Every structure is written in C-alpha cells, then in structure tokens.
Amino acid sequence: MGITSKEINTAFGAEVAAIPGGEHLNRCFSCGACSGVCPVSQAIPEFDPRKIIHMVRMGLKDKLLGSDILWYCSKCRSCIFVCPQDVRFTDIMTTLRTIALQQGYVTTQDLLDKGKAAWVERDQCAACLTCVRICPWRIPKIDDSGVARIDPTLCRACGICVAECPAQAITLNQSQDEQLVAACGR
Known part of the structure; x- marks a missing residue:
C-alpha cells in the first residue's frame, strides 16, 4: 500500500x-x-x-x-x-x-460534537470572566458583544472552564474518540 x-x-x-x-x-x-x-x-x-x-x-x-x-x-x-x-x-x-x-x-460543529473543543452558550454567559481567569492557556476571550468565546483551534478540551463556570454556560461533550478515551484509562 x-x-x-x-x-x-x-x-x-x-x-x-x-x-x-x-x-x-x-x-x-x-x-x-x-x-x-x-x-x-x-x-x-x-x-x-x-x-x-x-x-x-x-x-x-x-x-x-x-x-x-x-x-x-x-x-x-x-x-x-x-x-x-x-x-x-x-x-x-x-x-x-x-x-x-x-x-x-x-467544521466547528464536528469538533464540538466529538468533544474536541468546548463552547459557550451565548445566552447563558454572564460575562463574569471566570473562564478567562481560570484557563491556564488563556483561550477564552470576551468578544465585542461582551460574551465569552472559545477558539476551537486552541481549545485543549480539558474541561477546566466547564467545571468553573458559575453560570454553567460552557459545554464540552464527552470525547467520542474510543482510542483517546482508552488511552486516558476510562
């Protein structure tokens, strides 16, 4: 081959x-x-x-x-x-x-569906900046409309922002990648 x-x-x-x-x-x-x-x-x-x-x-x-x-x-x-x-x-x-x-x-939707990136539910975001402060890689940013945004090319899908968001406005789907999940011992 x-x-x-x-x-x-x-x-x-x-x-x-x-x-x-x-x-x-x-x-x-x-x-x-x-x-x-x-x-x-x-x-x-x-x-x-x-x-x-x-x-x-x-x-x-x-x-x-x-x-x-x-x-x-x-x-x-x-x-x-x-x-x-x-x-x-x-x-x-x-x-x-x-x-x-x-x-x-x-597509961005593919990444979100596969658990490769987190996303912000814009209508739930309180713009409290918790995600901006808590992310060790400084990936979440506040956009021009005052709402948090996560760049899917940079997101590490670690879930820290999801766990810390007081408004529960950030979502990360569970990874659908069986090989990756197996490597993590789940």
Whole structure:
C-alpha cells in the first residue's frame, strides 16, 4: 500500500510554512526528540509529531487535514523544550487546525460534537470572566458583544472552564474518540 500521486499536494509544505505558526516547519531535521517526549505519542502511538511534519513535507494534505490526529495534540509544549532546532510543533499544529477549519476538512460543529473543543452558550454567559481567569492557556476571550468565546483551534478540551463556570454556560461533550478515551484509562 503506497501513496499515489493524486494524494500528493506539492504546495502543502509551503502553504503551512507561509502561515504564522507554521514558519518553523522547515527547521525540522527529523531527529525525533519531540516524539520521544510527547505524552500523547506515548499513549497513542499513531500520534507522532515527527510523522506529522513528514506528512506535511510530503504533501499529504487531504490525509492529514481530514484526520482526527490533528486534534490529539494536548499542546503541552514538551516538544518545544527538547527541540534542538527550535521547531514550534504546537504552533504548527494550531496552523494545521486552522487550515483544516478554514478549508472545510472539519467544521466547528464536528469538533464540538466529538468533544474536541468546548463552547459557550451565548445566552447563558454572564460575562463574569471566570473562564478567562481560570484557563491556564488563556483561550477564552470576551468578544465585542461582551460574551465569552472559545477558539476551537486552541481549545485543549480539558474541561477546566466547564467545571468553573458559575453560570454553567460552557459545554464540552464527552470525547467520542474510543482510542483517546482508552488511552486516558476510562
């Protein structure tokens, strides 16, 4: 089982590298330090940062962007601390997620339904800022209308904001990914 020429998009690597967050892609020389330290890779062997970068470089756009593998990265940033080339793999993952959403490989609703991102029920949000203050990654933001908003490309689906929201305005569906749930020991 090989890769056919129809599966290869030769411009994909350049497309990713041209977007903020993807500019470090070409620094990678595939040493594997990121894969060795990645906690997700330890739990789910199919998730391999080095392999993902290789797929981008090979031009396997449809295969990569259409896969749930993009949404496994916990963005713990462990890979960044061990990379001798200062490749920002978590930034590359955010770029890939953004492309996947923008180009229709996945919809925000797909992510919400699969438990890959939390969302705010706008009519219930009290704009108390609890989610903004409690999120260790500063993902929830207050939009121009004064209501909290969570960017699905950045959300780690950890559930902290859901547990802490006094208005119970934030929802996170249980993950439907059997492999991910099994890796978490549930």
